[in-house]
Amino acid sequence: MRKTLIRAVAGAAVIAVAATGLFSTSAQALPAGTPAAGAGTLSPLSGTNLSSFAFAPPVGSVCPGDGIAGYRWTTFMVAASVDPATLTYNASGPVSQGGAYSLPLFNTSGSPQVAKTPALGTGLLTPIPAALDFANVTMPVPNGAYNIGYACTLATAGVTNTTKFWVTPITITNSTPTTFNYAFGATPVAPVLGGTLVAGNQSLDGTFTHAASTPATTGYTVTAVPSAGATVTLSLAAGATSFSLTGLVNGTSYAVTVVANNSVGASPASNTVNSTPNPAALPAVTNLAAVPGTNNVVLSWTAPTGAAPTGYTVAVSPTVAGSPFTVSSGTTLTVAVACSVPTSAFTVTPTHVSPFVGTSASISATSNCDGTVIQDITVVRPAGALVLTQRCGVNGPLPIEPASPGFASLPAVIATLNQVGTAPTLTAGGAVGDPQFANYPTPNPVAAATHCGVNLGTGQLVTSGPLSGQYYTANGLINQVTVSDTRDTDTGWIVNGTMSAFTVVGGSFSGNYLGWSPVVTSTSGLTSGGYDQTATAGATVLPDTATGLATPKVLASAASGAGLGIASFDARLKLLIPVSARAGTYNGTLTFTVV
Amino acid sequence: MLHSSTKKRIALAIAASALLGSAFSGGSAGADPKQLTAFVGTGSDTTQDVMNALSGHANGVNFTPAQSSVASGQRQLISFNATNIGTGIADNCITPKVGGPSFDRPNGSTNGMRALSRAQDGTGWGSAACGGLADVSGLVDYARSSSGTSNAAATDLTFIPFGRDAVSFAYYRAGGAGGAVTSLTRPQLTSLYTTGSLSVSNGTENVTIIPCGIQTGSGTFTFWNGVHAAAGTENAATTVCNLLGGTGRIQEHDAAGLKAKGDLAAAGVQVVVGFSAANFVAKSNGVAIGNPATFSVGIGSISDNGAGVNLGNPVTGTAPNMLPVSTFYSSSIFGRDVYNVLPTAFVAGPGNNDLKTLFIGSTSGVCSATAIVQQFGYLSLGASCGSTSMTGPLRSGQVNA
Numbered sequence: 001m002r003k004t005l006i007r008a009v010a011g012a013a014v015i016a017v018a019a020t021g022l023f024s025t026s027a028q029a030l031p032a033g034t035p036a037a038g039a040g041t042l043s044p045l046s047g048t049n050l051s052s053f054a055f056a057p058p059v060g061s062v063c064p065g066d067g068i069a070g071y072r073w074t075t076f077m078v079a080a081s082v083d084p085a086t087l088t089y090n091a092s093g094p095v096s097q098g099g100a101y102s103l104p105l106f107n108t109s110g111s112p113q114v115a116k117t118p119a120l121g122t123g124l125l126t127p128i129p130a131a132l133d134f135a136n137v138t139m140p141v142p143n144g145a146y147n148i149g150y151a152c153t154l155a156t157a158g159v160t161n162t163t164k165f166w167v168t169p170i171t172i173t174n175s176t177p178t179t180f181n182y183a184f185g186a187t188p189v190a191p192v193l194g195g196t197l198v199a200g201n202q203s204l205d206g207t208f209t210h211a212a213s214t215p216a217t218t219g220y221t222v223t224a225v226p227s228a229g230a231t232v233t234l235s236l237a238a239g240a241t242s243f244s245l246t247g248l249v250n251g252t253s254y255a256v257t258v259v260a261n262n263s264v265g266a267s268p269a270s271n272t273v274n275s276t277p278n279p280a281a282l283p284a285v286t287n288l289a290a291v292p293g294t295n296n297v298v299l300s301w302t303a304p305t306g307a308a309p310t311g312y313t314v315a316v317s318p319t320v321a322g323s324p325f326t327v328s329s330g331t332t333l334t335v336a337v338a339c340s341v342p343t344s345a346f347t348v349t350p351t352h353v354s355p356f357v358g359t360s361a362s363i364s365a366t367s368n369c370d371g372t373v374i375q376d377i378t379v380v381r382p383a384g385a386l387v388l389t390q391r392c393g394v395n396g397p398l399p400i401e402p403a404s405p406g407f408a409s410l411p412a413v414i415a416t417l418n419q420v421g422t423a424p425t426l427t428a429g430g431a432v433g434d435p436q437f438a439n440y441p442t443p444n445p446v447a448a449a450t451h452c453g454v455n456l457g458t459g460q461l462v463t464s465g466p467l468s469g470q471y472y473t474a475n476g477l478i479n480q481v482t483v484s485d486t487r488d489t490d491t492g493w494i495v496n497g498t499m500s501a502f503t504v505v506g507g508s509f510s511g512n513y514l515g516w517s518p519v520v521t522s523t524s525g526l527t528s529g530g531y532d533q534t535a536t537a538g539a540t541v542l543p544d545t546a547t548g549l550a551t552p553k554v555l556a557s558a559a560s561g562a563g564l565g566i567a568s569f570d571a572r573l574k575l576l577i578p579v580s581a582r583a584g585t586y587n588g589t590l591t592f593t594v595v
Numbered sequence: 596m597l598h599s600s601t602k603k604r605i606a607l608a609i610a611a612s613a614l615l616g617s618a619f620s621g622g623s624a625g626a627d628p629k630q631l632t633a634f635v636g637t638g639s640d641t642t643q644d645v646m647n648a649l650s651g652h653a654n655g656v657n658f659t660p661a662q663s664s665v666a667s668g669q670r671q672l673i674s675f676n677a678t679n680i681g682t683g684i685a686d687n688c689i690t691p692k693v694g695g696p697s698f699d700r701p702n703g704s705t706n707g708m709r710a711l712s713r714a715q716d717g718t719g720w721g722s723a724a725c726g727g728l729a730d731v732s733g734l735v736d737y738a739r740s741s742s743g744t745s746n747a748a749a750t751d752l753t754f755i756p757f758g759r760d761a762v763s764f765a766y767y768r769a770g771g772a773g774g775a776v777t778s779l780t781r782p783q784l785t786s787l788y789t790t791g792s793l794s795v796s797n798g799t800e801n802v803t804i805i806p807c808g809i810q811t812g813s814g815t816f817t818f819w820n821g822v823h824a825a826a827g828t829e830n831a832a833t834t835v836c837n838l839l840g841g842t843g844r845i846q847e848h849d850a851a852g853l854k855a856k857g858d859l860a861a862a863g864v865q866v867v868v869g870f871s872a873a874n875f876v877a878k879s880n881g882v883a884i885g886n887p888a889t890f891s892v893g894i895g896s897i898s899d900n901g902a903g904v905n906l907g908n909p910v911t912g913t914a915p916n917m918l919p920v921s922t923f924y925s926s927s928i929f930g931r932d933v934y935n936v937l938p939t940a941f942v943a944g945p946g947n948n949d950l951k952t953l954f955i956g957s958t959s960g961v962c963s964a965t966a967i968v969q970q971f972g973y974l975s976l977g978a979s980c981g982s983t984s985m986t987g988p989l990r991s992g993q994v995n996a
Binding site: 066067068070072089090091092103104106107109110111112114115116117118119120127136137138153154155157158159160 | 627666667668670692693694695696697714715716717718719729730732733734938940941944945946947948949
């Protein structure tokens with residue numbers, strides 16, 4: 001033991017590094033295999049194959065179980081390409097994966113630290129060797145990155161797997177058949193340079209990302225190798241994620257890479273991004289105008305703000321003879337363009353001393369032909385409206401009405417244009433005798449009859465059929481309803497009718513006892529003038545206790561894109577009056593809406 | 596020498612000591628007993644006594660323990676007998692290393708190599724008698740073997756010779772006239788192990804000799820089969836003896852066991868069994884337990900080695916100064932090297948200087964202890980001691996199978 005300690009101290013003295021290093025690990029590792037948590041210790045941090053060093057897992061490190069439970073603890077030194085979580089072990093230590101370097105660690109007596117039994121009950125890794133060295137490793141040890149550490153293992157079906165491990169990187173350099181140098185930790189991994197660089201005047205700006213390294217990254221070196229000329233380098237401090245290379249040659253392509261550095265060495269270079277420094281484009285001309293002339297277009301513009309251009313370049317598309325034109329002075333240009341060309345695009349770009357460039361501005365125009373005069377006409381198309389009107393006392397022809405429960409077949413009805421009709425019982429304003437509507441088809445809100453009347457007469461008792469004796473029947477016609485749709489949106493429309501309850505003083509019955517048979521009496525149809533109307537009558541609704549007109553029913557409709565025009569609708573009305581209703585003159589309102 | 600229960604107590608005491616040491620000294624190994632880090636061996640009955648001696652103690656006598664080099668930490672050996680010497684029961688449990696599980700004691704060369712092989716391949720060793728299959732990785736470091744191997748193509752295990760033994764027949768005869776037959780020829784041995792009995796005159800009368808079987812995990816069993824050259828009929832030939840007392844085959848080099856068999860046989864019938872001459876010497880000289888003279892067991896001479904050569908008796912002199920006879924030991928038929936078997940990965944791999952300086956080469960710790968080796972009836976091998984030229988495969992199989 002005394003010798004062990006002496007060797008450890010001597011090793012530290014020879015390389016003049018007495019610091020104690022920490023090797024950190026992150027998350028718990030069972031069973032997939034990230035390293036176990038905690039910080040171990042190692043010292044010194046670098047040396048040679050003849051140096052001894054102390055290397056211990058975190059204080060209190062334990063295996064998931066003790067030796068009796070089958071757990072062992074073992075050391076390993078494997079190539080960094082090998083994930084310690086995937087290591088398996090045999091009696092000699094870690095099993096090589098694909099021929100990769102794989103050995104246990106040896107104490108200074110040359111004894112491999114393998115297959116040790118964790119403490120009874122606790123699973124504690126003990127006794128940790130006081131000192132280790134590389135005196136007994138198989139030489140040569142190739143230069144490169146390795147991992148060393150402690151692992152807990154468990155044999156299952158003849159395979160001894162890793163169940164937990166503590167790891168720290170180590171880098172071997174200056175390898176010869178008999179010697180090498182080591183440094184705990186590893187060179188950083190290569191940074192990742194952002195895909196594009198921002199080119200400026202003699203500058204390139206960029207960003208990069210970089211994973212943490214052990215030992216910590218101390219800085220970065222950005223290198224810009226030009227296609228010709230001197231390489232430019234830039235040193236960045238640890239923690240940097242962006243850079244700005246300056247002093248570059250405008251117009252020259254540079255291959256830019258980033259390297260991360262730590263105390264072990266430099267990372268591989270990042271991906272290479274090529275970019276060429278150039279100043280940003282200068283402003284465009286303003287007030288660009290194109291005035292058509294006879295077989296020409298006169299361009300004019302205002303010079304851009306800022307640096308004065310040396311001239312302008314004017315490109316024409318479709319191209320014309322002489323395009324692109326160079327305007328070395330002034331801010332106008334007359335371009336000969338045949339009036340047969342429907343439209344030409346004119347692009348004006350200020351020119352500057354290289355490497356500066358101007359921003360383009362464009363305008364389109366068409367030249368005139370000989371003898372042409374022009375008058376500009378302005379007109380407004382109104383938004384249009386969807387208007388619902390009715391004509392009191394007017395009906396269109398109606399076909400024979402088929403018999404239905406309580407009703408015999410009703411004869412056809414011829415059109416009536418007497419405009420007499422029946423006066424409404426009430427007007428919107430309460431006045432009696434609403435004037436008849438005589439201005440069809442143009443609605444006049446003042447004259448439009450918003451309130452017509454329908455007199456269904458006196459009910460007749462049903463004397464035959466299943467409803468015999470249960471109802472009185474009445475029938476009639478609605479006043480003709482007209483829809484006028486002039487909206488540009490042409491979203492279609494629906495005319496619904498809803499019957500209120502029929503009431504009398506001291507009694508009422510449901511509007512469901514009213515049914516109807518709608519017909520489209522007239523429609524604009526499709527016309528060359530722009531009507532696109534296809535109006536469809538609603539379904540026949542029979543008087544019923546539940547499905548009559550007490551809820552909205554469709555009188556007529558037109559689909560979206562098929563509503564423009566004028567259409568008129570009629571319907572035969574059928575009413576059943578329950579014999580349970582008290583006697584009297586009932587009133588109700590049939591309300592039409594259009595949406 | 597350490598045996599079962601004693602060793603288990605020591606292991607636990609070491610464990611307690613190690614834990615206390617960790618608590619107060621940060622785990623300094625300087626305070627720990629050497630046995631804590633000693634290499635563990637199991638296996639052959641033949642060489643258990645000499646390996647006990649090389650571990651520091653055998654049968655009440657202290658010896659200077661063999662050690663690895665100073666640079667490698669002067670590590671020592673511990674060696675578990677083939678059977679529990681207190682009970683003679685083969686299948687008892689041992690706990691060879693602190694913090695490790697208990698497992699079945701390997702009995703004999705074959706089982707020693709099996710346990711070592713299971714420590715190498717990680718497939719576990721043990722039976723329900725000792726808690727079931729146990730992972731013995733890191734718990735068995737070497738195996739004692741009284742025989743070599745002929746499978747040189749495989750290199751998993753390296754057989755490292757450290758002494759020269761010889762095997763002849765041990766005999767016991769109760770009753771009758773004229774005593775036992777003390778000399779046989781190899782052809783007579785072949786006949787004996789082929790037919791199961793032999794009638795040979797002792798000068799006074801014809802003596803019926805029956806052979807007894809050695810427990811089959813023994814390296815001596817394997818070797819003795821080669822000597823009598825009737826391995827195919829050995830089991831049938833030894834059945835009569837094996838059935839005596841219902842105790843089956845005899846533990847190797849067990850004079851008491853042979854006497855027990857002979858006492859149960861018909862009066863005047865002589866029982867014989869293969870017996871290590873080195874063991875006979877060690878036991879006769881009192882450095883190993885079980886003095887054959889106590890049980891009236893002798894070791895026989897070979898008057899014809901099968902090629903007409905009279906080898907004579909393998910031992911000479913009188914206890915406690917009995918010595919091996921080199922001419923007999925040198926026989927290619929009756930003489931044999933004895934081995935410690937190590938994983939070749941340790942022998943040929945990096946590091947392991949402790950194991951290497953203990954076992955490998957004529958100047959190793961074991962090979963340097965010539966006085967002890969000779970005291971236990973073995974001839975020193977000189978320059979060939981510690982050779983690593985013999986290799987063989989991992990030995991398959993489980994507990995005493």
